Amino acid sequence: MRDKMRKSFAILWPLIFIIAFTAASVLLPTSVSSGSDSSSSALTITASTSQPLYLMRQKVQVNGTVILNGMPAANVTVIVQINDPTSQGLAYRTIPIQNPNFAWPVNITNLFLTDVNDNPINTAKAGLDIYVGMTLYNLYSNTYAYFATLTVFDANFVPIVARGASGSLPPGQPVSLAWPITIPNWACSGKAFLVGNVYTGEPKNGGIALSLEKTVYFAISRVQQGQLQYPTLPPPPAQTTPGIYSTQIGLPPVPKVGSYTVYVTGQASPIIVSSTFTFFNVQSSSGYPPQASFAYWPAAPYENMTVNFDASSSTPEGFNDTITRYEWNFGDGTPKLVNQGNPPDPTATHTYLNAGQYVITLNVTNSEGLWCTASKPITIYPQFGPKASFTMSPQTNVLVDQTITFDATSCTPGWSKQLGGYSPISNYNWNFGDGTIINTANPITTYSYTQPANYTVTLTITDSVGRTDATSKIIQVYNVTGHPWDVNGDGKVDITDIFLVAKAYGSLPGFPGWDPRCDVNGDGKVDIVDIFLVAKHYGEVYF
Numbered sequence: 391m392r393d394k395m396r397k398s399f400a401i402l403w404p405l406i407f408i409i410a411f412t413a414a415s416v417l418l419p420t421s422v423s424s425g426s427d428s429s430s431s432a433l434t435i436t437a438s439t440s441q442p443l444y445l446m447r448q449k450v451q452v453n454g455t456v457i458l459n460g461m462p463a464a465n466v467t468v469i470v471q472i473n474d475p476t477s478q479g480l481a482y483r484t485i486p487i488q489n490p491n492f493a494w495p496v497n498i499t500n501l502f503l504t505d506v507n508d509n510p511i512n513t514a515k516a517g518l519d520i521y522v523g524m525t526l527y528n529l530y531s532n533t534y535a536y537f538a539t540l541t542v543f544d545a546n547f548v549p550i551v552a553r554g555a556s557g558s559l560p561p562g563q564p565v566s567l568a569w570p571i572t573i574p575n576w577a578c579s580g581k582a583f584l585v586g587n588v589y590t591g592e593p594k595n596g597g598i599a600l601s602l603e604k605t606v607y608f609a610i611s612r613v614q615q616g617q618l619q620y621p622t623l624p625p626p627p628a629q630t631t632p633g634i635y636s637t638q639i640g641l642p643p644v645p646k647v648g649s650y651t652v653y654v655t656g657q658a659s660p661i662i663v664s665s666t667f668t669f670f671n672v673q674s675s676s677g678y679p680p681q682a683s684f685a686y687w688p689a690a691p692y693e694n695m696t697v698n699f700d701a702s703s704s705t706p707e708g709f710n711d712t713i714t715r716y717e718w719n720f721g722d723g724t725p726k727l728v729n730q731g732n733p734p735d736p737t738a739t740h741t742y743l744n745a746g747q748y749v750i751t752l753n754v755t756n757s758e759g760l761w762c763t764a765s766k767p768i769t770i771y772p773q774f775g776p777k778a779s780f781t782m783s784p785q786t787n788v789l790v791d792q793t794i795t796f797d798a799t800s801c802t803p804g805w806s807k808q809l810g811g812y813s814p815i816s817n818y819n820w821n822f823g824d825g826t827i828i829n830t831a832n833p834i835t836t837y838s839y840t841q842p843a844n845y846t847v848t849l850t851i852t853d854s855v856g857r858t859d860a861t862s863k864i865i866q867v868y869n870v871t872g873h874p875w876d877v878n879g880d881g882k883v884d885i886t887d888i889f890l891v892a893k894a895y896g897s898l899p900g901f902p903g904w905d906p907r908c909d910v911n912g913d914g915k916v917d918i919v920d921i922f923l924v925a926k927h928y929g930e931v932y933f
Contacts, residue, residue: 433458433664435468435656445675446645446707449547451638454666456487456656462633464488467602469655470637471593472549475648475672481549482539484587484603485635486628492659495534496559498604500525501584504568505615512608514573514582515615517702523568524586524604528559535559537597538567538588544610545580548640554592573610575702576643579685581623583607594653598663612685612700643681643705647674678707682754682764692771693745693807699752701736704764706756715755721748721768741810745772775804775857776815780849784879788867789932791838792879793907796820798833798849806855813853821848823865836906842869874910875927882931887924891916 433456440451452470456463468485503511504521514520524540536559542550553569586604591597607623629635650672655665684701691697699718706713713734718727720740729735742748747769755761780798788794798818806813820828822837823845839845845867850860877887894908894916910920 433463433466433656433658433662435654435664435666437652437654437666437668439652439668439670441670443671443673444641445673446641446643446678449638449640450650450670451636452652452654452668453634453636454654455633456635456664457633458658458662462631463656463658464632465490466656466658467599468635469587469589469593469597469599469653469657471653472639473594473651473653474646475650476646477651479539479552479554479592480650481541481543481552481585481639482554482587482593483541483585483637484599484601485637486602487632487635488628488630490602490657494599494601495528495530496536496588496600497527497529498524498586498588498601499527499564500566501540501586501604501606502568503584503608506570509617511615511617512620513611513615513618514608515611515613516573516577516579517575518615519570519572520615521568521570522553522584523566524584525564525566526559526588526601527564528561531561533558533560534600535590536588536600537591539586540567540569541585541587542571542582543585543639544582545578546640547638548578548642550574550577550582556591574642576705577610577703579610579612579703581607582610593655594651594667596655596665598655598657598660612703613687641672643707645672647672676708676711676758677760678711679760679762680707680711680713680754680756681705682752682762684750684752684764684766686750686766686768690769690771691742692805693773694741694743694810695770695805696739696741696810697768699738699740699750701738701752701754704736704752704754704762708756708758708760711756711758713754714757715753717753717755719751719753721750742768742770743807745770773805773807776813776851776853776859777802777804778849778851778859778861780861780863782847782863782865786866787879787881788839788865789873789879790840790842790867790869792876793836793838793874794865794879795907796835796837796847796849798851801833801851803853804857806853806857808855813855813857815851816854817852819850819852821850823847839867842867873927873930873932874907874912875924876930876932877907877910877924879907883924883927883929888921888928891920891924895921 435456437454465488467490470483472480474480501524505511506519522540537556539554541552544550551571555567559565584606588600589597605625650670653667657663683703686697686699701716716729716734718738722742727738749765749767751765753763779800780796783795801815803812803814818830845865846862847865848862852858876883877890891908894903894905897903897916908916910923
């Protein structure tokens with residue numbers, strides 16, 4: 391019985407949406423004054439903004455009420471479309487009030503970002519091009535016409551861009567959409583997000599929601615782009631007070647001047663809808679000082695290391711203004727750096743010669759002659775020397791006369807103020823604890839002990855400017871003669887030893903695959919004789 395009901399419901403969905411379209415078109419008025427509503431007998435909705443006139447960077451608050459059968463509506467959705475003065479969609483939202491758990495026919499399965507090479511990212515660098523996209527899935531057995539939108543907001547909830555596309559959604563098949571966008575330099579860095587929606591048509595023309603909206607957070611950065619490690623953040627919560635909805639957007643530093651239209655639709659079901667609209671205006675302004683902003687990297691610089699500065703996130707603020715001058719004071723007594731031009735370069739580099747804490751100050755001037763400053767502290771860390779580290783193979787069950795490989799490639803170089811860079815390691819001094827000392831420029835060496843005992847192996851490294859570091863390990867050598875066919879020295883001859891010799895087969899000293907342990911007979915090459923010797927002793931155990 392349930393299967394029959396599901397099938398019947400799936401067949402009825404297209405009919406319901408046809409009825410919804412018809413009902414919505416009948417209910418929409420030919421002309422509506424700001425703040426008024428069109429309604430069915432069951433649902434009414436209102437819309438207003440927090441003020442009629444706004445300037446750049448101000449927050450536009452859209453509020454209203456939704457009344458269903460004379461009571462504050464619960465479990466409904468409110469669709470908001472904001473158009474700029476050129477009638478282009480600026481932002482789209484589908485706001486749930488409580489839990490509108492309709493049998494939505496479409497699922498937004500994915501929102502995504504990629505770089506221009508189609509690599510997934512979750513961090514976009516300001517000024518660079520990326521792709522944003524979404525995937526839709528039709529849950530029912532009939533094809534749906536759709537209007538899908540994707541709005542990109544920065545960390546101040548300023549809509550960077552809104553993209554939309556129309557098409558047909560076949561049953562049981564995913565459809566992916568992607569659009570190229572540029573993250574503007576004025577975009578606020580930090581936690582930003584994508585908002586995806588899908589409707590039967592553009593909301594201002596009577597389109598209603600086919601799905602709840604989907605949101606995905608990402609990051610806008612001044613210094614990097616890629617796939618970084620962030621905690622997973624939950625979507626924005628539903629609004630919980632029946633009959634009341636609210637949303638907001640921020641205006642960018644250079645918004646379009648003129649009248650903006652806010653289209654609002656309340657949806658209690660596919661056939662119970664009500665629509666209205668309102669307006670707000672953005673006024674041209676002048677006399678606003680610029681906004682100074684900058685980033686620097688690396689985050690933890692050292693003495694005599696080049697530090698990069700980027701002030702491209704600074705904005706001129708006034709309409710038609712431009713930034714004409716960037717003045718940098720690096721706080722260490724060196725002369726100020728002034729970049730002027732049309733346009734001036736917002737980037738700079740500087741090198742701090744001594745460790746300590748400094749304050750960087752940026753002064754930005756716009757074409758009106760107005761200016762603004764921003765300051766940040768920076769810590770310059772002292773130079774540091776190399777760090778010694780090594781491994782031994784084998785580490786345990788070492789036998790008399792067995793070849794041991796000592797590997798110091800894990801040593802790390804230190805930063806040199808003198809060189810203004812990392813100082814390479816020039817010498818590896820191995821003290822094997824039995825009176826033998828080897829100095830070499832090669833980080834890998836081999837050695838064997840002729841007597842059983844516990845030995846302390848000490849490695850001392852020296853870098854190109856004479857700084858040293860040392861580390862030690864204890865190695866226990868057993869009173870058992872080493873067997874060269876026990877290639878890995880684990881006290882038994884098994885498939886691992888055969889694999890190692892086979893892997894090095896055909897190599898000579900100096901070859902990339904050369905492994906001296908695999909030259910079982912010591913003739914300077916790894917060949918069939920070495921494999922034969924290991925196979926001959928296969929299965930022997932020495933401990």
